[in-house]
Amino acid sequence: MSDESQYEYQQYLLKLQESNVLDGVTNEPRVYFDTIQMGLPFVEVTGHPDVFRNGEDFPVRITHVLMALDRLASDPQQSPVPPNLIQRVGVRLKFHDQYYMAPYSAAPFLQGVAPGIARQVFVTAPAWSLNSVSAADIVSDGASAWQFMRPFVLSVRDTLRVDVKLDATAAGLIPVTVSFTGIGMLSRKPFFFSGSILLHDAIRATISTENYQNDGTEPVLITNMTVNCAGDLISADPTGDISRVSVGVRQIGNGTNASWMRGPINDPPIVPDLVPATLLGQQSGRAIVHRLPGNGLLWAPGEGIVAQVQNLDLADVLFVSAKINIGLLGYISVQ
Amino acid sequence: MADPDIKRLVDLMRSNVDPADAASAGVWYEPRSLWLVKNVNIFDYLVFGNEGPAGPAVTVQLPRNPFRNGTRFPITINRMAMSGVGYPFARPDVAAMQAASPGPADLNGTTMINTMRVTIASPYRTTFSMTPSLMTGLSPRPTDGPSLKNTVSGGFPFRGFSSLFGANGLRFDKPLILPKAGHVEWDVSSLQGLRFVPVGGNEGTITQPTDLSTADIPCVLSYLEKGGLFAGNSRSRNMLLRQSQGGVVPTPGEQGYPYALPPGFAVPPGGAALPFWDPQSRFDTQLFRAANATRAGSTEIYGMTAAIDQFNFDADTVLSGPFPNAVMAPVSTRLGTRVRLVGGPASDWWWAPGAPMALVMDTQTPASVYWLDEPITLMPGDALDVTVQVRAPGFLEAALQQQPIAFAEQNQFGISFNGFTAITG
Numbered sequence: 001m002s003d004e005s006q007y008e009y010q011q012y013l014l015k016l017q018e019s020n021v022l023d024g025v026t027n028e029p030r031v032y033f034d035t036i037q038m039g040l041p042f043v044e045v046t047g048h049p050d051v052f053r054n055g056e057d058f059p060v061r062i063t064h065v066l067m068a069l070d071r072l073a074s075d076p077q078q079s080p081v082p083p084n085l086i087q088r089v090g091v092r093l094k095f096h097d098q099y100y101m102a103p104y105s106a107a108p109f110l111q112g113v114a115p116g117i118a119r120q121v122f123v124t125a126p127a128w129s130l131n132s133v134s135a136a137d138i139v140s141d142g143a144s145a146w147q148f149m150r151p152f153v154l155s156v157r158d159t160l161r162v163d164v165k166l167d168a169t170a171a172g173l174i175p176v177t178v179s180f181t182g183i184g185m186l187s188r189k190p191f192f193f194s195g196s197i198l199l200h201d202a203i204r205a206t207i208s209t210e211n212y213q214n215d216g217t218e219p220v221l222i223t224n225m226t227v228n229c230a231g232d233l234i235s236a237d238p239t240g241d242i243s244r245v246s247v248g249v250r251q252i253g254n255g256t257n258a259s260w261m262r263g264p265i266n267d268p269p270i271v272p273d274l275v276p277a278t279l280l281g282q283q284s285g286r287a288i289v290h291r292l293p294g295n296g297l298l299w300a301p302g303e304g305i306v307a308q309v310q311n312l313d314l315a316d317v318l319f320v321s322a323k324i325n326i327g328l329l330g331y332i333s334v335q
Numbered sequence: 336m337a338d339p340d341i342k343r344l345v346d347l348m349r350s351n352v353d354p355a356d357a358a359s360a361g362v363w364y365e366p367r368s369l370w371l372v373k374n375v376n377i378f379d380y381l382v383f384g385n386e387g388p389a390g391p392a393v394t395v396q397l398p399r400n401p402f403r404n405g406t407r408f409p410i411t412i413n414r415m416a417m418s419g420v421g422y423p424f425a426r427p428d429v430a431a432m433q434a435a436s437p438g439p440a441d442l443n444g445t446t447m448i449n450t451m452r453v454t455i456a457s458p459y460r461t462t463f464s465m466t467p468s469l470m471t472g473l474s475p476r477p478t479d480g481p482s483l484k485n486t487v488s489g490g491f492p493f494r495g496f497s498s499l500f501g502a503n504g505l506r507f508d509k510p511l512i513l514p515k516a517g518h519v520e521w522d523v524s525s526l527q528g529l530r531f532v533p534v535g536g537n538e539g540t541i542t543q544p545t546d547l548s549t550a551d552i553p554c555v556l557s558y559l560e561k562g563g564l565f566a567g568n569s570r571s572r573n574m575l576l577r578q579s580q581g582g583v584v585p586t587p588g589e590q591g592y593p594y595a596l597p598p599g600f601a602v603p604p605g606g607a608a609l610p611f612w613d614p615q616s617r618f619d620t621q622l623f624r625a626a627n628a629t630r631a632g633s634t635e636i637y638g639m640t641a642a643i644d645q646f647n648f649d650a651d652t653v654l655s656g657p658f659p660n661a662v663m664a665p666v667s668t669r670l671g672t673r674v675r676l677v678g679g680p681a682s683d684w685w686w687a688p689g690a691p692m693a694l695v696m697d698t699q700t701p702a703s704v705y706w707l708d709e710p711i712t713l714m715p716g717d718a719l720d721v722t723v724q725v726r727a728p729g730f731l732e733a734a735l736q737q738q739p740i741a742f743a744e745q746n747q748f749g750i751s752f753n754g755f756t757a758i759t760g
Contacts, residue, residue: 084499084500085646098564124555124644126502127556130504132698134481288500294562
């Protein structure tokens with residue numbers, strides 16, 4: 001599924017609209033995410049149960065896998081975690097007896113392990129990466145941008161509920177902005193919806209829905225979403241850190257009205273409908289982005305997979321308290 | 336090969352044949368690169384008195400052979416990649432290095448192509464520009480990963496690390512249809528250990544040479560495949576990239592392999608000298624077969640990645656070494672590679688062995704990559720003409736002030752032309 005096919009689908013919807021015929025399918029973005037704490041070296045750790053599972057009544061297509069280390073470790077003394085240590089995390093997805101990318105790497109040689117000692121090692125996260133997603137240096141530290149594989153329709157009078165929170169209390173106030181861009185389905189003019197809020201702590205806050213309300217006279221095809229985290233207002237550095245922010249979205253009005261984000265429950269401080277914003281950086285951001293080959297994974301209702309990770313860092317024993325965030329991005333098709 | 340055959344091949348390539356139909360069309364696609372690493376000492380070319388207003392610049396005609404299609408099949412070139420090659424730093428710690436070495440020093444890094452210009456011509460066409468074009472002015476594609484600048488507020492000094500992910504990758508223009516009995520072999524070279532050699536002398540400065548980190552570097556090589564029940568799979572292999580700490584200073588051949596040492600650096604004395612193709616750093620055909628996840632017969636390989644974990648290597652130098660303000664270069668600009676399909680219709684290396692990984696795996700790379708607006712098809716025997724112009728920044732000012740010359744008198748760069756070949760017959 002290429003960028004061209006995204007564009008073609010968008011043009012297809014616009015053409016349908018022109019002839020006042022719709023295909024009867026409503027697509028809505030979906031993000032399934034998990035936060036998994038690393039174990040001891042080489043221990044295979046399985047993520048939360050039933051997180052990567054389609055719990056709705058309609059099929060879901062997963063197109064991208066995103067990975068990034070959480071800024072904070074479970075041990076506060078080990079925070080913040082060096083983000084480039086993600087190079088020492090092995091990841092695999094399990095679907096019954098099938099493994100993706102592979103069950104193990106061949107003939108592992110790792111630092112600190114004598115050559116020839118066979119160990120079963122997952123494929124490391126950066127080996128999944130074949131998409132460059134770095135925006136300009138001046139913004140990439142504080143921004144995540146997602147181009148929807150299937151745009152959704154923000155109908156007239158519809159709005160979006162956007163919730164955000166920080167991962168920990170900040171020294172001052174941190175401006176967080178969530179924006180959506182799209183195309184008017186009748187006028188073809190560009191639309192921008194953007195709302196900001198000042199955050200201080202890890203308490204969930206809602207950006208005013210007025211910012212996202214379509215109060216025009218035409219439905220809008222929303223194609224892109226961007227989350228931006230600026231620097232702390234009391235800091236001299238205006239650059240923020242996107243890994244501090246979590247975000248949740250749901251459409252109010254048409255659509256499913258369900259949360260787009262689905263994470264683990266009953267495991268604070270994870271909030272099940274607020275995804276770490278780094279995992280939204282499918283178009284540009286600071287996550288490892290892997291586009292699944294072909295048309296990706298198609299989940300019928302009830303279907304899903306399991307994620308497993310492995311700590312490959314022998315040098316730094318403190319790494320066991322680090323956490324990795326894994327996100328599966330796609331869309332649900334409602335008919 | 337008769338002319339109609341060639342025309343048919345070119346037509347097939349231009350008509351974007353569906354890879355799934357490749358076998359029935361009788362055409363097989365493999366990646367191809369033509370590359371060169373060149374070390375230019377400006378004094379070998381400089382004619383005094385010809386300095387321009389921006390300092391002296393020399394024009395060097397690169398040899399044609401590395402850019403010649405020496406195979407039996409046409410090669411379509413659609414990308415060009417450029418980078419400084421062999422440098423331990425992307426951006427050196429100029430102040431620290433000048434303090435240690437008041438004489439000639441390597442003040443360049445892999446970013447040195449910012450001062451270079453290039454002219455390219457292809458057979459049966461005119462030159463692509465009438466004047467030499469700045470290498471970085473050729474609309475570089477966004478191919479690199481995020482940097483580590485300011486990623487952790489109030490945390491560790493990550494500024495000098497080479498990259499966030501250490502990821503390198505090549506997405507094939509056309510998927511490689513792996514035959515049932517076929518397998519791919521992939522070698523990565525060992526890494527040349529380096530020490531910084533301050534020159535001193537003029538001021539009587541005596542500074543001990545500084546070895547760069549000797550840490551081995553973990554690396555994972557992977558092929559990405561499409562198909563099967565689970566969208567796809569990969570065959571991957573973990574390894575350690577070892578550094579040779581001694582041995583003979585390599586002499587560059589015509590294709591710049593092995594690479595010459597960057598100016599200002601030397602090989603540490605003693606220790607083990609490793610072969611350039613380290614047997615430990617091979618993803619050989621046996622492992623390739625063993626890593627077959629699907630056993631589904633012919634599969635489509637659509638890309639390959641190399642994840643290079645140089646966390647310790649970088650940390651040794653920028654956190655505890657003598658150059659705290661340097662930015663480390665990804666070692667993919669110092670590693671040689673070679674790849675080929677065995678058991679297919681052709682067993683040619685995909686590029687002349689020894690190509691820097693950053694130049695040939697150009698989907699995700701620290702090199703600067705430019706996509707040609709119109710691909711160039713090189714028929715068997717055809718070649719590209721490439722001319723570069725190298726400038727020595729700061730030379731004129733230093734010369735006028737009768738100062739010891741404190742600029743990079745040598746420039747070592749790599750340039751590659753990447754695409755694919757269509758094999759038939």
